[in-house]
Amino acid sequence: MAISSAQSSAEINSEFNNPNIARTLFSEEQIRERIKILGAEIAADYAGLNPLLIGVLKGACFFLSDLLRAIDTRVSIEFMAISSYGSSTRTSGEVRIVKDLDVAIEGRHILVVEDIVDTGLTLSYLLANLASRGAASVKLAALLDKHERRQREVKIDYLGFQIPDEFVVGYGLDFAERYRNLPFIAVLKNPEA
């Protein structure tokens, strides 16, 4: 089929306007505004405590970097990577640490930064694991909460948004490593397509 000369290849290859995106759930601005509020709360709660923010790779990368810049108090960061077995849209519950911390956390105030809590299997494992290392406190900041699907209770101390039971992508969240680069959070029409 001939391509209309009015359509540039950049438009045709646009991921942000991908036809498999059903709708935008949260715009860049909504995300920015919510994170500003969370950052101010965290800065007030942790003032003088030098908390260690632990970003869970890869999904939390944008949330961590934006949240960090909204926290106006002394703070450090670390990263962990977790692998959980299952299909591309569902966690199986078998969790493994594939990248551990580079530092000891005994006596530290830990704030885990995660993209989304779905079944809660990954986070309940990770939070218990960190608590067992002698941290002074272990809390959780999650951008999204799909509460309907929870199998393990997980306390989210700082939450961005509640979402319905739909598969979302963008702002770090992927489907099969795709769509992380969307600057907004969107629902896919057919995640398994």
Ligand code: IMP
């Ligand atoms: P949980 O152990 O079921 O809570 O799964 C948490 C992980 O599953 C998240 O860190 C995501 O990597 C992934 N996940 C769950 N729901 C979604 C979604 O809607 N979009 C993208 N990834 C998701």
